[in-house]
Amino acid sequence: MNRAVFLYVGVLLTVLLSFTGLVSIPEKQLGGLQPLVDADGTQYPVPPTGMVAEGRGVYIADGCIYCHSQQVRPEGFGDDIERGWGTRRTVARDHIYDSPPLLGTMRTGPDLANIAVRQPSENWHLLHLYNPRITSPGSNMPAFPFLFRKVPVEVQVPHDALSFPPGWEVPGYSVVPSRRAKALVAYLKSLDHSHPVPEVPQ
Amino acid sequence: MNDRDRPHGRELERREAEGPVVVDLHEPIYREMAEPRDGYEPAPSWLVFLCLFIMGFGGWYLGMYSGAFSPKVYNENPAVGVRAAPPAAPKEVDPKVLGRRVFNNCMSCHQQNGQGVPDNYPPLAGSEWANGRADVAAAIVLHGLEGPIEVAGKHFNQVMPSWKHLTDEQLAAVLTYVRSSWGNSGTPVKPALVAAVRKSTGDISRSLRADDLTRLKAGRPLGG
Amino acid sequence: MNAATSSDAAPAAAWRAEVDASCAYPVVAFFVSAVFWLLFGTVLALLASIKMHTPGFLSGAEWLTFGRVRPVHLNTMIYGWGSMAGVGTLLWLQARLSRVRLPLQLPLVVGCALWDLGVAGGSIAILTGHGTSVEWLEFPYGWSFLFAGIFVVVMAASLMMFSARRVGHVYVSQWYLFGAVLWFPFLYVMANALIHGALARGVVQAATNWWFAHNVLGLWFTPIGLATVYYLLPKVLGRPIHSYYLSLLGFWTLALFYNWAGTHHLVGGPLPAWLITVGIVGSVMMFIPVTTVAVNHHMTMKGHFALLKVSPTLRFIVLGAMSYTVVSFQGSLQSLRTVNEVTHFTHYTIAHAHLGVYGFFTMVMFGAIYYIAPRLTGREWSSPRLIKIHFWGTALGMAVYWIGLTWGGILQGLAMDNPDVAFLDVVRHTMPYLWSRTFAGVLMAVGHVAFAILVWRMFTLKGRRLPEPASAPVVAMAGGAQ
Numbered sequence: 001m002n003r004a005v006f007l008y009v010g011v012l013l014t015v016l017l018s019f020t021g022l023v024s025i026p027e028k029q030l031g032g033l034q035p036l037v038d039a040d041g042t043q044y045p046v047p048p049t050g051m052v053a054e055g056r057g058v059y060i061a062d063g064c065i066y067c068h069s070q071q072v073r074p075e076g077f078g079d080d081i082e083r084g085w086g087t088r089r090t091v092a093r094d095h096i097y098d099s100p101p102l103l104g105t106m107r108t109g110p111d112l113a114n115i116a117v118r119q120p121s122e123n124w125h126l127l128h129l130y131n132p133r134i135t136s137p138g139s140n141m142p143a144f145p146f147l148f149r150k151v152p153v154e155v156q157v158p159h160d161a162l163s164f165p166p167g168w169e170v171p172g173y174s175v176v177p178s179r180r181a182k183a184l185v186a187y188l189k190s191l192d193h194s195h196p197v198p199e200v201p202q
Numbered sequence: 203m204n205d206r207d208r209p210h211g212r213e214l215e216r217r218e219a220e221g222p223v224v225v226d227l228h229e230p231i232y233r234e235m236a237e238p239r240d241g242y243e244p245a246p247s248w249l250v251f252l253c254l255f256i257m258g259f260g261g262w263y264l265g266m267y268s269g270a271f272s273p274k275v276y277n278e279n280p281a282v283g284v285r286a287a288p289p290a291a292p293k294e295v296d297p298k299v300l301g302r303r304v305f306n307n308c309m310s311c312h313q314q315n316g317q318g319v320p321d322n323y324p325p326l327a328g329s330e331w332a333n334g335r336a337d338v339a340a341a342i343v344l345h346g347l348e349g350p351i352e353v354a355g356k357h358f359n360q361v362m363p364s365w366k367h368l369t370d371e372q373l374a375a376v377l378t379y380v381r382s383s384w385g386n387s388g389t390p391v392k393p394a395l396v397a398a399v400r401k402s403t404g405d406i407s408r409s410l411r412a413d414d415l416t417r418l419k420a421g422r423p424l425g426g
Numbered sequence: 427m428n429a430a431t432s433s434d435a436a437p438a439a440a441w442r443a444e445v446d447a448s449c450a451y452p453v454v455a456f457f458v459s460a461v462f463w464l465l466f467g468t469v470l471a472l473l474a475s476i477k478m479h480t481p482g483f484l485s486g487a488e489w490l491t492f493g494r495v496r497p498v499h500l501n502t503m504i505y506g507w508g509s510m511a512g513v514g515t516l517l518w519l520q521a522r523l524s525r526v527r528l529p530l531q532l533p534l535v536v537g538c539a540l541w542d543l544g545v546a547g548g549s550i551a552i553l554t555g556h557g558t559s560v561e562w563l564e565f566p567y568g569w570s571f572l573f574a575g576i577f578v579v580v581m582a583a584s585l586m587m588f589s590a591r592r593v594g595h596v597y598v599s600q601w602y603l604f605g606a607v608l609w610f611p612f613l614y615v616m617a618n619a620l621i622h623g624a625l626a627r628g629v630v631q632a633a634t635n636w637w638f639a640h641n642v643l644g645l646w647f648t649p650i651g652l653a654t655v656y657y658l659l660p661k662v663l664g665r666p667i668h669s670y671y672l673s674l675l676g677f678w679t680l681a682l683f684y685n686w687a688g689t690h691h692l693v694g695g696p697l698p699a700w701l702i703t704v705g706i707v708g709s710v711m712m713f714i715p716v717t718t719v720a721v722n723h724h725m726t727m728k729g730h731f732a733l734l735k736v737s738p739t740l741r742f743i744v745l746g747a748m749s750y751t752v753v754s755f756q757g758s759l760q761s762l763r764t765v766n767e768v769t770h771f772t773h774y775t776i777a778h779a780h781l782g783v784y785g786f787f788t789m790v791m792f793g794a795i796y797y798i799a800p801r802l803t804g805r806e807w808s809s810p811r812l813i814k815i816h817f818w819g820t821a822l823g824m825a826v827y828w829i830g831l832t833w834g835g836i837l838q839g840l841a842m843d844n845p846d847v848a849f850l851d852v853v854r855h856t857m858p859y860l861w862s863r864t865f866a867g868v869l870m871a872v873g874h875v876a877f878a879i880l881v882w883r884m885f886t887l888k889g890r891r892l893p894e895p896a897s898a899p900v901v902a903m904a905g906g907a908q
Contacts, residue, residue, distance in 0.1 A: 004588065004596070011605045011681060015612055015645065018685035018708075022637040023620065026701055027630045029273035061555035063493020069771060073694035074277060078767055082845040084307040087367050090696040091276055095628040100560050100621055103632050103695055107771035107842060108478070110849050118307055120346075121361040123322060128310075132481070135310060135319055138850045140481045140860075146488040165320040194367065199276055236438065237522070238597060238660035240670040241726075249721060253675075253714050260707045267706075269699035278699035278763075303845045314848055 030092045036197065044195040047097040048187070055187025058147075058180050059102065067141065069104035070113045070191065084118060085111040091199040109141055116192040125185040126162055126177050134168050147181035150174070297371070301379025304372045307365070308380075316384040323360060324353035327384035331415070336377065336391045338418050340399040343373055346409040364409065370396040441525060446801045448527035449518045452534035454802055454885055456514030457795055459542050461881045463506025466549075468871050470499035475867045479860040489553040497557050497564040498549045504562065504642060505573070506545040508783060510538070511791040512650040513580050516603050518798050519657055520584050523600050524591035530583045537576040544572045560621055560631075562639035567622035570614065577611040598673040602653035605681060609645035613638050629696050636688035636705075644684035647787040648750075652680075652719060654794045655747050659726055662740050662797075663733065668725035672718050680715035683708050690761035693770055709761035716754035723747050738813050742793030745821060749785030753778065768843060773859065774835025777828045784870075785824050792820070792877065799881070805889035812876040819873025827866035834859025 036044045048056050059065070072086030080086060090113055095101040119125065127134045130148055132141040150173040151158060161174035177185075196202060269275030295303070311323035318325040326332045331353060332339060346364035350357060365373065370393040377396070381388025406424055414424050476483045477492045484490045521528045528534075548565035551557065557564040565573075584607040588600065617638035620626040626634050660667050667673060686708025689701050727744065734741050756778055760769050769775060796813070800806060807813060834856055841852045883889060 007596075007601060007604050008608075010678065011608050014681040015609050015685055017682075018637065018641075019612075019616065021686065021704060022689060022701070023616070023626065023630065023634050026273075026633050026697075027626050029698070030630055031627045033628065060559040061494075061557065062488070062491055063497055063557065063559060065559045065561075066493050066496050071695045073767075077694050077763070078770075079843050079845045082303060083849075084304070089276065089694075092273070092629045092696050092698070094696055095632075098628060099624050100558070100631045100635070101629055101696075102559060103629075103692065105561065105691055105771065105775065108853075117367075118363060119310060120363045121311070121323075123360060124311060127319075127322065135322075136850060137313075138854050140478060140853055140857075142477060142481050142492045143485050144488075144491070145486060146491075163321055165322055199274060234442075235661050235664035238599070238657055239666040240595075240598070240673065241666035241668050242671070243669040243725070245669060245671050245675065245718075246721065249672075249717060252717060253679075256711060256713045260711050263710065264703060264707050267699060267703040269703075271700045273698045275699050276697075278703060299846060306845065306848060309848060309850070314850070 033093050033096050035096065036093070036195070045094060045097055045193075048190065051183045051186035052190045053187075054180075055183035055185065055190075056102075058184040059187055062144070064112075065102050065104045067104075067106055067108035068110070068112045069107055070101075070111065071103045072111065072113050072193065080111060083110075086114045086117075087194050088196070088200045088202075090193050091197055093197055093199065094193045109139075112188065112191055113193045114191065116189045117194050120189060122185050122189065123163070125188055126181060127164070129181060129184065130162060130175060130177075131168070134165065144181070147178050147184065149176045149178055151176055297375045297378060300372060301375035301377075304368065304376035305379055308376070311360075311362070316380070316386075321356075322358070324351070324356070324358045326380050327386060329353050329386075332380050333386050333388040335419060336381075336389060336395055337399050338415055339377055339381070339388070340373065340391065340396045341403055341410060341418055342415070343377065344396070344400055345403065345406050347411070347415075348409040349411045351412045351415075361409070366400070370394075370400065442522070442801075445521045445525065445527060446518075448531065449521055450802045452528060452531055452538065453514045453518050453798065455535050455538040456510045456517070457799065458881065458885055459538055460507050460511035460514065460791075461795075461878050462542075463502045463510065463545060464874055465878055467499050467502040467507055468867075468874050470495050470502065472864065472867050472871060474499055475860070475864045479857055479864065488555070494553050494555070494557065497559075497561075498552045500562065501552065501564050502545060502549055503783070505541075505548070505565075508647055508787060508791070510541065511795065512606075512647060512787075515654055515791060515794045515798065516606065516650055517580070517583060518802075519599055519653055520587045520603050523593070523597055523603075523657070524587040525593055526587050526590045528583065529586045529590075530579060533579045534583060537579045540572060541576050544569055544576075558622065560635055562642055563617060563621060563635070567618060570618035570622065574611060574615050574618075577614065581607045581611055597656075598667065598670075598677065599653035599656045601673075601677050602649035602656070605677075606646055606649040606653070609641070609649070609685075613641050613645060632692060632695070633689055633697060633701060636691040637685070638688070640688035640691065641685050643782055643787075644680075644687065647783065648680070648684065651746065651750065651787045651790040654790050655723060655743050655750075658739055658743050658793060658797055659723060659747075662737055663726065663730050665726060665730070668722050672722040676715045676718035676722060679711070679718065683711040683715065687712065687757070687761065690766070693761070693763055693766040706761045706763065710758050712754055712758050716751060716758075720747075720751040738807075738817065739793045739797040741817055742789045742796065746786050746789035746793060749781055749789060749824075753781040753786055756781070768839035769835060770839070772835040772839040772842070773831040773856065773863075774839060777831035777835060780824070780831075781828050784820075785828065789820070789824075792816070795881070799884050800889075800892065803884055803887060803889075804892045805884060805887055806892060807880055808883040808889040809880065812880050815876040816873045816880065819869050819871075819876065823866045823869030823871075823873060825866075826869065827863055830859045830862030830866065834862070 035046070038044070070090075072088065072090045073080045074089040075081050081088070094113075095103075124135060128136065129144045131143045131145070132139040133143075148162075150170060151161070153172055153174055157174050158176050161176050164170075164175075267278040269278055308326075312318050312326050313323075316325060316327040331342065342362070343365045345366065347362040348360070350359045352358075368376075373396045374391045374393040377391040380386065381391065403424060410424075417424055473484065473490070474492060474496045477485070477495070481492075488494075517528055517534070544565075548569050551566050551569070552564050556566050558566060563570075584603060588604060591600075617634055620634045621631045624631075656667060656673070687705055688708075689697065689705030690709050691705075693702050693706070695702070734744060759765055760774070760778065796807065837859075838852060838856045841847045841855055842849075
């Protein structure tokens with residue numbers, strides 16, 4: 001193989017082939033997917049806005065994706081559905097407004113595709129973010145104390161201060177979630193992929 | 203220098219122990235071998251067969267599981283119509299095992315040991331609601347609960363989601379599991395009972411509150 | 427033993443010395459930068475590993491949270507250590523194989539400096555919360571323009587040497603280098619535009635992401651690594667590569683199949699069945715190039731394994747080549763749906779990734795630097811003991827790492843696929859394996875420090891001076907060299 005032209009053409013052709021197959025054709029097939037609109041006019045999915053979009057930014061900035069996936073595998077493949085991580089597998093349509101989609105590749109922690117369905121309690125999320133060991137003994141998730149402010153109790157006890165179980169209090173202080181903590185929880189409380197889709201027969 | 207002259211075995215160890223053997227070896231740094239050349243041995247025939255086999259497998263796999271390259275086909279199996287889809291009926295699971303399994307959903311608040319999180323999420327162990335009337339307990343898991351409530355002498359004020367997307371069997375199993383674990387002594391719950399409560403409270407589309415539970419206990423209808 | 431005949435020995439030594447001298451500044455710059463990033467990435471790796479089993483460790487500061495430290499580790503290792511060591515090696519190999527002086531020396535040195543600034547800036551961006559959470563592309567969009575610009579210089583230098591080559595026969599290493607310098611810039615630019623530039627939508631971004639990320643290994647590190655092995659193996663042994671036909675088959679099947687493998691990272695994910703199936707088929711087809719290359723290397727090496735004892739270069743590249751075979755077979759198998767069902771989302775995948783980037787590529791780069799650096803500086807490596815510590819630290823570290831997390835990952839996957847095991851119990855089961863990783867990390871770190879000391883002494887010219895090339899008899903000691 002001493003002709004450079006073979007190399008040029010071959011090398012470029014192979015990579016263009018895979019680009020076509022794994023990127024161009026999928027974009028042609030899936031790039032035009034539209035949201036579903038129910039009889040009562042509700043749309044699924046909806047683009048993230050306001051606090052949800054802000055919280056998505058916190059999720060990205062603090063790298064939640066490195067331990068949490070957001071995808072439900074199909075029935076009979078793994079036990080995602082039996083474990084309660086979703087009622088159906090997730091499909092391309094679930095992610096049309098996600099740029100980038102935060103599918104994840106690790107489950108050091110549980111899947112979050114439907115965390116809003118199984119955990120609607122803002123209080124739980126805040127306690128868990130402040131220190132995961134409060135709600136989940138044995139968890140190896142990092143704590144996010146920097147998403148909270150400490151306010152000396154003698155000033156006043158703010159209405160949104162965390163209520164710690166005995167033994168977890170910070171003596172002399174109230175712990176108050178920052179806007180970023182609240183945004184992150186708003187985002188988590190928006191993660192609901194239980195809406196039926198035509199791609200997955202019921 | 204051929205193999206005989208190169209130090210090895212005990213001789214090498216001795217020289218290593220003494221020190222800079224690698225330095226010795228690097229000394230002739232510029233006395234390197236000629237630039238690499240190609241040999242022209244033929245490819246072994248087993249390798250050729252292996253290649254053909256792998257290519258055959260690849261082609262078969264592609265044909266079998268590519269779902270006709272449709273963007274709408276997500277399940278690789280029935281798509282080709284060769285293999286039947288897995289049976290649609292849910293797998294039969296021992297209700298005890300099933301109950302424990304469904305309880306995975308409850309652990310983050312009520313904890314694996316049913317003790318809840320003090321001052322935040324109520325315990326199920328020793329709870330009058332968990333051990334009390336089965337239809338009230340069923341209504342709680344079906345519709346969820348929010349607002350102030352007293353459990354085992356303590357006050358709680360939190361949110362519990364609705365679990366109505368789970369089946370009657372799953373809910374009956376988890377209720378039975380809760381009512382028979384951690385020293386609890388509630389009666390087992392049958393799927394039929396969950397179905398009946400699901401039907402009788404079907405027009406509720408919000409979380410229950412403490413006063414709803416009082417009404418249910420008294421057998422009165424719930425407001426919408 | 428066959429070596430250069432004595433008649434062409436002196437001229438050969440002379441042109442080699444000339445080529446090596448032309449490479450000195452850019453290649454040293456790339457190597458020194460690479461080793462710096464190796465150390466930096468190692469610190470982050472240890473931090474991240476410790477945080478996995480002791481989440482309270484340094485958890486008070488947001489910039490040190492796991493979700494930021496981990497991507498900085500990955501990006502400094504990929505774009506700092508791996509790519510910079512790879513570019514240094516690539517430039518030297520291409521110059522040697524084309525028998526021409528390295529062109530664009532100044533732009534390359536400047537490019538190297540900018541590259542360092544880029545990796546430093548990108549790392550700071552991630553640590554301060556500007557990472558993108560797109561795996562392998564965490565540096566913000568703006569960074570891609572800088573790196574793409576530098577890649578163009580590298581590509582130009584490589585292609586200029588190739589077209590000015592003074593050898594009629596194009597050796598197999600050059601095919602791979604040729605592929606690498608054309609493939610990677612294309613991948614990098616397209617992936618950035620489609621994902622960060624949002625030209626693709628939704629899950630197509632995910633497909634693009636893994637098309638790119640898998641190809642960083644497949645079409646960038648692997649070709650550079652294989653080119654290095656193809657060059658250094660016959661070079662150190664003084665034997666021809668076993669079979670040109672196998673080289674040919676191995677190269678073209680790799681080019682054809684490797685770049686399809688990416689979507690196996692999304693098995694079970696929200697993509698149509700065919701897209702996943704194509705990725706699996708691409709992965710399984712990798713059996714062909716991998717077996718071919720393994721046979722080719724093994725047959726070349728056959729009968730000369732005793733040399734492993736005396737040549738550090740050979741030790742590292744043979745270990746690397748063996749890891750390549752293992753990691754690729756493993757990759758083909760774990761792409762299959764049945765296996766992937768268990769291993770996906772677990773530490774098994776992490777062990778696999780490290781066997782590829784570390785066990786294979788990094789080991790080969792170590793071997794390459796051991797061979798190339800003395801030729802650039804005219805100095806010896808200063809301490810055989812440190813070379814030993816480096817080899818055994820990294821080799822044992824990799825072994826512990828791989829065994830611990832592979833086994834731990836399988837147990838984790840089986841437990842996670844069993845709904846009767848509570849999730850927090852899955853976490854508890856993995857703890858001993860996470861500790862084993864930190865232990866492995868310490869071993870590797872010791873090796874890296876030894877290596878860094880060696881490299882530092884090498885480039886500050888602390889080693890013993892080498893004999894002058896022209897006066898050296900080419901044949902006499904050739905068998906033992908390196």
